Amino acid sequence: MTSSFPRKVIFDTDPGVDDAMALYYALAHPDIDVVGITTTFGNVHVEQAAINALYLCTLTGRAIPVTLGASQPMVKTAEAPPTYIHGVDGLGNLPRRVDATGQLDTRSSAQFMVDMARQYPGQITLVAVGPLGNLAAALALAPELPTLVREVILMGGTVLEAGNVSPVAEANIWNDPHAADVVFTAGWPLIMVGLDVTHQVILPLALFKSIAEHHQHVATDTLYHAVDFYSAFYSQHDQIVGQVHGCYGHDVLAFVVLTNPELFTLQTGRVRVATEGLAQGQTIMRRKDISYPQHGWHEEIPHTQVCLKVQANACKDVIKTTLMRNWLRPSA
């Protein structure tokens, strides 16, 4: 019986500061093998997301395929990127950048996902931490994809916790609700890591300062700069986070649930996404076994495993321990 680790992962991302934290967590962790980075619009325009993905890999001395993906939502009009949270450049407005190496893989993000799933049937885990247009496009390219992919883990949505872009909607889902509903009803093994758990894990800026001081490396220096900018937003706008002077780790938890599932409490149920109107972007979960007259909750809709609780302190410890590992090489 071969070990199920390291897990081959395609990281679908809109870097983005917490996306950068998540990427570095994945590169640092021995149980994760990032075989590709597929980019999407969201925190930045998709072109900047791809530039940032290549840049973050360059800093760590790794050459990982990076692709350009969805530039706008499937149906709704794209919102302006939240430059006030992640910076205009998506990484906290870095004062300078070293010359990035590497060229984009010429395939679209969706085609890359399909090719890899066909090349490694049953082995690829999609970890998606941005709007879900690439996954929806991959499903359109290959309807058999849910039978080829090992698992999908997405950072997005919220069930019991208030939203962060409306009282009921989380940003990734809200940015492309039609794509999200396609993903939640595709029938693949799916774990939702939403605000119900990511709002429990506040990462102090001081943690990233200590990681940078420990490594003395351009990659962790860059991450610290980015988190400093990102933390300023959360500390000014969120009273709870402001007490710590830190930020929500959001995307990192999509990898922590992969490496340390024992820290999470999950409930399985059908999840659908409101695509129009005041509640657009809401992830609605059928949590009671009731046969509803309202259309959309019929038996054929697949189930999602939703993270509802997390051992927050243990999660923070795992993030710190992992990023403190000896994982960095001389930057390229």
Ligand code: RIB
């Ligand atoms: O709501 C948080 C999510 O939106 C995270 O993925 C963050 O990077 C932004 O994309």
Ligand code: CA
């Ligand atoms: Ca993200």
